[in-house]
Amino acid sequence: MAEIKFEKVKKRFKDITVVKELGLTINNGEFFTFVGPSGCGKSTILNMIAGLEAVTEGKIYFDDTIVNELSPKERDVAMVFQSYALYPHMTVYENIAFPLMMKKISDETIDAEVKRVAALLGLEEMLNRKPRELSGGQRQRVALGRAIIRRPKVFLMDEPLSNLDARLRVEMRAELKRLYQELKITTVYVTHDQAEALSLSDRIAVLHQGEIQQCGTPLEVYLKPANIFVGGFIGSPTMNFITGSVQNLQPLEINCNGLIFSPVLESLPEKNSVIMGIRPEDIIVSDEKADKCIEVTVSLLEPAGSLNWADFVWKGVKMKGNAKADLDIKAGKKAFMKLPMDKVIVFDRDSGRRL
Numbered sequence: 001m002a003e004i005k006f007e008k009v010k011k012r013f014k015d016i017t018v019v020k021e022l023g024l025t026i027n028n029g030e031f032f033t034f035v036g037p038s039g040c041g042k043s044t045i046l047n048m049i050a051g052l053e054a055v056t057e058g059k060i061y062f063d064d065t066i067v068n069e070l071s072p073k074e075r076d077v078a079m080v081f082q083s084y085a086l087y088p089h090m091t092v093y094e095n096i097a098f099p100l101m102m103k104k105i106s107d108e109t110i111d112a113e114v115k116r117v118a119a120l121l122g123l124e125e126m127l128n129r130k131p132r133e134l135s136g137g138q139r140q141r142v143a144l145g146r147a148i149i150r151r152p153k154v155f156l157m158d159e160p161l162s163n164l165d166a167r168l169r170v171e172m173r174a175e176l177k178r179l180y181q182e183l184k185i186t187t188v189y190v191t192h193d194q195a196e197a198l199s200l201s202d203r204i205a206v207l208h209q210g211e212i213q214q215c216g217t218p219l220e221v222y223l224k225p226a227n228i229f230v231g232g233f234i235g236s237p238t239m240n241f242i243t244g245s246v247q248n249l250q251p252l253e254i255n256c257n258g259l260i261f262s263p264v265l266e267s268l269p270e271k272n273s274v275i276m277g278i279r280p281e282d283i284i285v286s287d288e289k290a291d292k293c294i295e296v297t298v299s300l301l302e303p304a305g306s307l308n309w310a311d312f313v314w315k316g317v318k319m320k321g322n323a324k325a326d327l328d329i330k331a332g333k334k335a336f337m338k339l340p341m342d343k344v345i346v347f348d349r350d351s352g353r354r355l
């Protein structure tokens with residue numbers, strides 16, 4: 001097990017900087033996720049930890065040791081990639097045993113280790129099969145088995161579930177979590193899927209163009225996004241953003257589409273104009289007029305089981321909220337929404353920073 005520390009780490013490919021200046025400590029035994037859109041530098045960071053990609057500037061430490069110059073083998077990491085290439089001609093047993101067969105270890109020890117890992121991953125019944133005789137999820141488990149059999153110091157995973165269909169992905173997510181809870185090995189995980197990041201991790205770092213926008217627990221990042229980018233990236237469906245204008249500073253009054261908000265902020269707006277963020281899950285759309293609700297026109301309904309996501313227009317502003325599936329709400333008709341005044345997040349318009 002190891003703590004991983006980045007000290008002013010930069011990565012350039014020729015003259016393009018893809019990781020700007022990374023300073024971060026991943027704690028011993030932590031499940032840490034880098035999440036962000038395609039091309040933001042996630043795999044590059046993971047490859048630098050693994051030793052597959054050189055660091056351009058700065059240092060990476062495993063505990064107190066600088067690992068910049070160490071080979072992947074010397075770093076004692078195990079990596080699972082998106083394309084979990086198994087050896088097609090080998091059985092599940094041989095695929096899992098492979099990393100140990102490369103070492104001078106007795107057959108009995110290898111056998112015991114393969115059985116331990118197979119039991120952990122529910123693969124005991126499949127040890128004699130070839131990869132082609134397995135489902136996608138089972139193959140992914142074999143790839144995980146091959147990675148954990150070595151009991152590495154650090155476990156690195158680059159989008160390991162992205163080859164699986166949606167349902168299997170959610171199942172494997174739960175299995176990964178269970179596996180991690182049993183092993184408690186420092187795990188660095190990379191995904192572009194914010195839901196995966198939120199559900200698996202102790203902490204996540206949200207990356208954008210090679211820079212960490214925010215690092216925190218899933219709940220912190222969800223409830224208190226550092227800026228508009230994080231607010232828009234984390235959470236699904238995407239947060240609504242509406243322009244507001246500051247009418248009064250003390251007490252604070254923000255006019256948003258004709259409605260006055262008085263949110264409690266950590267810092268006061270410097271400009272007249274701010275951006276208000278409201279999550280669709282916090283906006284309740286109803287077919288009945290109730291106290292303090294606002295009339296809107298529904299434009300689209302997206303069924304999602306017990307609720308519908310409802311796109312609507314509020315005095316010219318397009319927004320999304322949620323409505324119970326059994327209500328009488330239809331596209332093109334009027335409905336009523338309730339805005340959660342206490343859940344509104346306010347951002348500085350220029351910098352995008354949360355206030």
Ligand SMILES: Nc1ncnc2c1ncn2[C@@H]1O[C@H](COP(=O)(O)OP(=O)(O)OP(=O)(O)O)[C@@H](O)[C@H]1O
Pocket residue numbers: 013018036037038039040041042043044045192
């Ligand atoms: N060997 C390379 N040479 C030049 N540019 C590279 C190289 N590898 C990666 N890049 C660039 O660095 C940036 C970050 O790439 P990286 O693979 O880390 O992104 P990512 O966040 O993993 O994206 P994805 O979600 O698509 O896998 C991209 O703009 C990519 O084009």
Ligand SMILES: [Mg+2]
Pocket residue numbers: 042043044158
């Ligand atoms: Mg990648």
